Amino acid sequence: MKIYIVGICSSFENQVKLFKVEAENKYDAIKKGFVEFCGDDEESKQCEIDWQNSKDYPKNLDGLSSVYEEMPFSVIEV
Secondary structure, eight states: OEEEEEEEEETTTTEEEEEEEEESSHHHHHHHHHHHHTTTOHHHHHHHHHHHTSTTSOSSHHHHHHHTTTSOEEEEEO
16 A cells, blocks of 8 residues: 545635545545545545445546546645
């Protein structure tokens, strides 16, 4: 596992939120970051996890960029 920092721009709160996650690659790090972005709301987290496990969820980084275009994100390995 590698350590990544995922930054997600929250348009609702007008700020960037950073999440430190462990993942195999950038794609998985972004997925974990969006789950963490849901905060303490377990229902929202479960909805995000269900969406990520659906057949319609993007299978690559470019697809994630198009799906989450309303919430820009970035990821770096640390």
